[in-house]
Amino acid sequence: xxxxxxxxxxxxxxxxxxxxxxxxxxxxxxxxxxxxxxxxxxxxxxxxxxxxxxxxxxxxxxxxxxxxxxxxxxxxxxxxxxxxxxxxxxxxxxxxxxxxxxxxxxxxxxxxxxxxxxxxxxxxxxxxxxxxxxxxxxxxxxxxxxxxxxxxxxxxxxxxxxxxxxxxxxxxxxxxxxxxxxxxxxxxxxxxxxxxxxxxxxxxxxxxxxxxxxxxxxxxxxxxxxxxxxxxxxxxxxxxxxxxxxxxxxxxxxxxxxxxxxxxxxxxxxxxxxxxxxxxxxxxxxxxxxxxxxxxxxxxxxxxxxxxxxxx
Amino acid sequence: xxxxxxxxxxxxxxxxxxxxxxxxxxxxxxxxxxxxxxxxxxxxxxxxxxxxxxxxxxxxxxxxxxxxxxxxxxxxxxxxxxxxxxxxxxxxxxxxxxxxxxxxxxxxxxxxxxxxxxxxxxxxxxxxxxxxxxxxxxxxxxxxxxxxxxxxxxxxxxxxxxxxxxxxxxxxxxxxxxxxxxxxxxxxxxxxxxxxxxxxxxxxxxxxxxxxxxxxxxxxxxxxxxxxxxxxxxxxxxxxxxxxxxxxxxxxxxxxxxxxxxxxxxxxxxxxxxxxxxxxxxxxxxxxxxxxxxxxxxxxxxxxxxxxxxxxxxxxxxxxxxxxxxxxxxxxxxxxxxxxxxxxxx
Numbered sequence: 001x002x003x004x005x006x007x008x009x010x011x012x013x014x015x016x017x018x019x020x021x022x023x024x025x026x027x028x029x030x031x032x033x034x035x036x037x038x039x040x041x042x043x044x045x046x047x048x049x050x051x052x053x054x055x056x057x058x059x060x061x062x063x064x065x066x067x068x069x070x071x072x073x074x075x076x077x078x079x080x081x082x083x084x085x086x087x088x089x090x091x092x093x094x095x096x097x098x099x100x101x102x103x104x105x106x107x108x109x110x111x112x113x114x115x116x117x118x119x120x121x122x123x124x125x126x127x128x129x130x131x132x133x134x135x136x137x138x139x140x141x142x143x144x145x146x147x148x149x150x151x152x153x154x155x156x157x158x159x160x161x162x163x164x165x166x167x168x169x170x171x172x173x174x175x176x177x178x179x180x181x182x183x184x185x186x187x188x189x190x191x192x193x194x195x196x197x198x199x200x201x202x203x204x205x206x207x208x209x210x211x212x213x214x215x216x217x218x219x220x221x222x223x224x225x226x227x228x229x230x231x232x233x234x235x236x237x238x239x240x241x242x243x244x245x246x247x248x249x250x251x252x253x254x255x256x257x258x259x260x261x262x263x264x265x266x267x268x269x270x271x272x273x274x275x276x277x278x279x280x281x282x283x284x285x286x287x288x289x290x291x292x293x294x295x296x297x298x299x300x301x302x303x304x305x306x307x308x309x310x311x312x
Numbered sequence: 313x314x315x316x317x318x319x320x321x322x323x324x325x326x327x328x329x330x331x332x333x334x335x336x337x338x339x340x341x342x343x344x345x346x347x348x349x350x351x352x353x354x355x356x357x358x359x360x361x362x363x364x365x366x367x368x369x370x371x372x373x374x375x376x377x378x379x380x381x382x383x384x385x386x387x388x389x390x391x392x393x394x395x396x397x398x399x400x401x402x403x404x405x406x407x408x409x410x411x412x413x414x415x416x417x418x419x420x421x422x423x424x425x426x427x428x429x430x431x432x433x434x435x436x437x438x439x440x441x442x443x444x445x446x447x448x449x450x451x452x453x454x455x456x457x458x459x460x461x462x463x464x465x466x467x468x469x470x471x472x473x474x475x476x477x478x479x480x481x482x483x484x485x486x487x488x489x490x491x492x493x494x495x496x497x498x499x500x501x502x503x504x505x506x507x508x509x510x511x512x513x514x515x516x517x518x519x520x521x522x523x524x525x526x527x528x529x530x531x532x533x534x535x536x537x538x539x540x541x542x543x544x545x546x547x548x549x550x551x552x553x554x555x556x557x558x559x560x561x562x563x564x565x566x567x568x569x570x571x572x573x574x575x576x577x578x579x580x581x582x583x584x585x586x587x588x589x590x591x592x593x594x595x596x597x598x599x600x601x602x603x604x605x606x607x608x609x610x611x612x613x614x615x616x617x618x619x620x621x622x623x624x625x626x627x628x629x630x631x632x633x634x635x636x637x638x639x640x641x642x643x644x645x646x647x648x649x650x651x652x653x654x655x656x657x658x
């Protein structure tokens with residue numbers, strides 16, 4: 001649980017963050033989004049005390065971040081930045097082991113944890129204890145960055161445009177993996193981006209910022225279907241954004257359970273709803289029979305179900 | 313005196329042989345093996361030229377009075393510098409790695425020192441001077457090395473912390489660099505002279521200062537002057553090296569919970585190390601040369617022979633100071649070249 005209570009930050013008398021209050025629930029993914037200079041990065045960096053709030057207070061799990069020793073605090077909060085910020089003179093394994101070693105874990109525990117994380121972020125087989133960051137691709141480097149942030153199993157993860165410098169394909173695959181990691185670890189994640197697609201894909205909750213204030217705060221669906229202002233409407237990308245929402249949901253989220261396959265066209269339960277829509281368009285609005293990964297029919301999906309799930 | 317009169321047939325054959333092979337090499341396509349072979353041949357040519365000069369002096373001395381002297385003329389210096397220039401050109405053309413350059417320089421130094429130690433030059437006038445001053449030469453060489461080692465150690469102990477604080481507080485860093493830059497513009501002889509006054513009064517005013525060797529002349533002012541000159545390259549490179557570390561890396565280090573001291577020791581200093589080492593290399597080579605002037609204020613070292621020689625108009629005695637200094641500087645530089653190529657990931 002992270003609580004930001006009426007916080008402000010001033011640079012040269014200008015309010016970069018202006019009386020901002022926000023509560024991030026345990027285990028949720030909260031995405032801060034907005035144009036550059038809106039104060040989203042500054043807000044993020046105040047949570048691990050890299051920036052000190054001039055007004056208000058910030059609590060992480062009930063503890064005021066200014067009360068303790070900042071380095072101690074940061075070792076309990078994972079931190080990932082754009083283009084990795086990996087230590088170029090350390091091997092991949094040493095990079096991942098940064099926080100466990102700062103916490104003086106026994107070396108056997110450190111190497112076991114590193115091996116576990118290398119698997120978790122999908123870097124098996126890269127010889128982590130021999131490779132240096134410059135020998136990896138941008139996407140691999142960013143995976144190392146994520147592994148380093150997760151190393152000491154912190155309950156909270158702060159991510160500052162972590163995938164901003166990657167090509168679209170790599171970025172999407174890392175977003176998918178982050179969702180999988182979140183699903184399996186249940187971390188509380190605060191994520192900064194200026195990419196609405198990324199926000200809609202990852203967030204449980206989207207916080208739109210402008211001029212150091214929150215201008216809208218809600219579930220991805222609410223931001224898309226009911227933007228609070230023209231600025232947000234433009235930022236979301238208008239009605240087209242509904243398609244992005246569909247991409248984020250799976251057939252399983254919208255189908256009705258039926259145990260017989262009555263339709264000619266089928267679709268997997270774990271496919272995204274945008275794939276389902278495409279299939280309907282190709283075959284002319286037919287209902288689809290939904291199959292589980294083992295091939296058993298588990299449900300039925302109609303065009304009306306798609307509209308209904310967006311209206312929910 | 314012509315080469316043919318004093319060179320044995322063996323020496324002449326060796327000289328001509330390597331010359332012809334070198335010409336052939338220059339016609340070949342440049343590749344790493346050819347470059348390596350050429351370097352070896354050039355080193356052999358260098359050795360042959362030195363050997364020819366030394367053995368020529370021995371031939372000339374035969375049957376003459378012990379007072380007779382053979383000086384190395386302009387022709388020798390031109391001839392000996394030819395393979396050296398060729399090696400410099402070769403290492404640039406073939407883009408040799410620092411390790412290879414270091415090995416070549418060390419081999420050249422070893423050849424020169426080996427021939428001298430082997431007695432090849434015993435009848436050349438510089439070596440006659442050496443024999444006349446053999447007892448003092450060893451002591452002065454030692455003093456020279458101690459002066460350099462003391463100055464470089466102090467530069468490292470002072471310059472590293474100064475550079476680190478100059479990096480942390482940029483305004484202090486700027487002022488520090490401009491002060492050190494001004495010191496650098498003071499001619500060395502003037503700086504040595506300028507220190508005499510204040511240090512003499514200091515040594516007289518404070519008995520304990522005098523007791524630890526602070527005086528107007530001698531080793532202390534010499535080391536102080538060498539340190540003042542050496543600080544600029546080290547401080548400048550330390551600041552530049554630390555500034556070159558990516559801000560993202562420092563942000564990540566802080567964000568992952570490193571303390572300022574840990575960031576410095578674990579991240580920024582190791583990343584700045586190659587630049588700091590190249591500063592230390594400049595300091596060391598420069599100090600070997602500058603330490604010659606220290607003889608002027610009674611600190612001894614190889615400069616003793618240079619200034620004695622200048623005073624007596626004895627060029628061979630000057631050479632007895634200059635040649636070992638140059639060799640010393642080259643060897644120091646080559647050792648750093650070997651160091652620098654090791655274990656630097658960036």
